[in-house]
Amino acid sequence: xxxxxxxxxxxxxxxxxxxxxxxxxxxxxxxxxxxxxxxxxxxxxxxxxxxxxxxxxxxxxxxxxxxxxxxxxxxxxxxxxxxxxxxxxxxxxxxxxxxxxxxxxxxxxxxxxxxxxxxxxxxxxxxxxxxxxxxxxxxxxxxxxxxxxxxxxxxxxxxxxxxxxxxxxxxxxxxxxxxxxxxxxxxxxxxxxxxxxxxxxxxxxxxxxxxxxxxxxxxxxxxxxxxxxxxxxxxxxxxxxxxxxxxxxxxxxxxxxxxxxxxxxxxxxxxxxxxxxxxxxxxxxxxxxxxxxxxxxxxxxxxxxxxxxxxxxxxxxxxxxxxxxxxxxxxxxxxxxxxxxxxxxxxxxxxxxxxxxxxxxxxxxxxxxxxxxxxxxxxxxxxxxxxxx
Amino acid sequence: xxxxxxxxxxxxxxxxxxxxxxxxxxxxxxxxxxxxxxxxxxxxxxxxxxxxxxxxxxxxxxxxxxxxxxxxxxxxxxxxxxxxxxxxxxxxxxxxxxxxxxxxxxxxxxxxxxxxxxxxxxxxxxxxxxxxxxx
Numbered sequence: 374x375x376x377x378x379x380x381x382x383x384x385x386x387x388x389x390x391x392x393x394x395x396x397x398x399x400x401x402x403x404x405x406x407x408x409x410x411x412x413x414x415x416x417x418x419x420x421x422x423x424x425x426x427x428x429x430x431x432x433x434x435x436x437x438x439x440x441x442x443x444x445x446x447x448x449x450x451x452x453x454x455x456x457x458x459x460x461x462x463x464x465x466x467x468x469x470x471x472x473x474x475x476x477x478x479x480x481x482x483x484x485x486x487x488x489x490x491x492x493x494x495x496x497x498x499x500x501x502x503x504x505x506x507x508x509x510x511x512x513x514x515x516x517x518x519x520x521x522x523x524x525x526x527x528x529x530x531x532x533x534x535x536x537x538x539x540x541x542x543x544x545x546x547x548x549x550x551x552x553x554x555x556x557x558x559x560x561x562x563x564x565x566x567x568x569x570x571x572x573x574x575x576x577x578x579x580x581x582x583x584x585x586x587x588x589x590x591x592x593x594x595x596x597x598x599x600x601x602x603x604x605x606x607x608x609x610x611x612x613x614x615x616x617x618x619x620x621x622x623x624x625x626x627x628x629x630x631x632x633x634x635x636x637x638x639x640x641x642x643x644x645x646x647x648x649x650x651x652x653x654x655x656x657x658x659x660x661x662x663x664x665x666x667x668x669x670x671x672x673x674x675x676x677x678x679x680x681x682x683x684x685x686x687x688x689x690x691x692x693x694x695x696x697x698x699x700x701x702x703x704x705x706x707x708x709x710x711x712x713x714x715x716x717x718x719x720x721x722x723x724x725x726x727x728x729x730x731x732x733x734x735x736x737x738x739x740x741x742x743x744x745x746x747x748x749x750x751x752x753x754x755x756x757x758x759x760x761x762x
Numbered sequence: 763x764x765x766x767x768x769x770x771x772x773x774x775x776x777x778x779x780x781x782x783x784x785x786x787x788x789x790x791x792x793x794x795x796x797x798x799x800x801x802x803x804x805x806x807x808x809x810x811x812x813x814x815x816x817x818x819x820x821x822x823x824x825x826x827x828x829x830x831x832x833x834x835x836x837x838x839x840x841x842x843x844x845x846x847x848x849x850x851x852x853x854x855x856x857x858x859x860x861x862x863x864x865x866x867x868x869x870x871x872x873x874x875x876x877x878x879x880x881x882x883x884x885x886x887x888x889x890x891x892x893x894x895x896x897x
Contacts, residue, residue, distance in 0.1 A: 427848065429889065485886070487886055489891075562855070562887070562889075563852070563855070563856050563887050565855070570855040570856075572852070572855065649890065650889050650890075650891065651889055652886045652889075659848065659850075659889075659890075712866070712867075712869070713866065714864065714866050724854075724855050726850075726851040726854055726864065727850065727851060728851075728889075729850065730848045730849045730869075731849070731868075731869035732849045733848055733849065
């Protein structure tokens with residue numbers, strides 16, 4: 374039996390959502406509620422806490438079926454706006470990955486490269502309703518004789534287009550600095566020499582997995598906000614690593630849990646899926662993601678009340694340590710300090726900026742709150758939980 | 763005293779003319795060159811902060827215009843496209859003058875034309891092509 378004073382099930386919460394009686398707040402609003410009323414009372418009052426994050430998430434992409442093609446083709450190589458998609462699945466199924474650059478891209482030949490167009494931009498353009506030039510090559514078989522195919526495609530005309538991101542929603546992430554004497558260009562943005570700036574990339578107290586640190590409520594089937602539509606958690610994300618050092622509040626001190634997420638690309642909105650060009654690094658996709666956390670008991674109430682003061686990012690050097698694969702945390706810095714705009718490091722004030730958009734993260738948490746409050750969005754009941762500690 | 767931030771666009775035939783020198787010596791103006799791009803046989807571009815007595819400034823700019831320079835206010839040059847900006851704030855850490863800054867707490871990005879020196883560092887640093895330069 375549970376040792377909690379409050380015990381709610383997801384079904385009970387869903388009944389409240391259906392009758393329009395569920396109390397839904399954002400993870401930022403929950404902080405004061407728990408501070409004022411305590412965990413037990415907060416758990417009695419609040420049913421769902423919404424979270425949000427909007428940032429480049431490189432491990433993203435979409436499965437697309439571009440058939441039927443007549444005469445049929447078993448495509449072995451496919452390009453979308455000159456960006457190579459993976460075509461080694463069946464005849465007209467492809468996977469377009471966010472970080473694939475255009476074939477014509479000069480890459481880093483003149484460093485730092487601009488990477489103006491890639492897989493993330495293809496996905497962004499599709500969702501924005503733009504026409505995409507598809508080009509396919511094949512070797513030809515008795516059953517699939519066609520060897521070449523070209524067509525302008527649009528998302529609305531495709532049979533199937535599914536966003537399927539192997540790793541999103543990292544629970545905590547590095548705060549990147551550059552200890553060398555020259556500027557470097559990384560997936561964490563431009564880093565000036567002698568640690569003159571620090572870039573981080575989570576929404577802190579609004580970040581989905583910071584609010585359910587031990588993954589008590591998240592798993593296969595959890596319904597989420599994904600790219601402006603309703604999507605699902607499909608599996609633990611790649612590199613999901615629960616067994617790391619954690620603070621007293623159970624939140625990890627280094628990157629830990631991740632989510633594999635899936636959703637119908639056709640339902641999504643270009644505001645929440647955007648191509649990204651990281652100078653000197655490459656292309657990516659900015660993904661809007663929000664996870665609703667059911668407040669099943671007072672422990673979940675306390676977890677969702679975690680604030681930036683109690684969350685810490687590891688400061689990692691991207692000039693020597695990261696490229697050499699040395700997983701060294703120079704020191705910890707709280708998200709409260711990072712969000713203040715600067716913090717003391719190496720004997721001086723270092724400017725800190727997120728690559729993750731806080732205004733957009735707040736917007737996602739608010740949208741999710743509205744959907745649930747209006748009964749448009751029911752909680753998904755996980756059928757299989759993420760590995761935990 | 764009046765101060766203006768301007769872009770001087772030099773037609774190819776004026777590239778070898780010491781215009782800045784004349785503005786300083788003949789019109790008694792302070793010229794601070796913020797950026798310069800000079801390529802033989804092409805249009806040259808000089809971004810300047812220019813200051814002096816209003817009368818001198820007007821006369822100096824009239825002189826340069828009469829010579830054939832295309833003079834534009836700098837404010838028109840760099841553009842922040844708020845529709846494309848997602849407020850990731852990456853630009854603010856490369857901006858040397860604080861023209862691109864972050865309102866803390868709400869974390870909104872703002873762009874102050876007055877402080878912009880058109881160094882263009884923000885343009886490639888923006889992952890969303892929200893910063894543009896117009897020549």
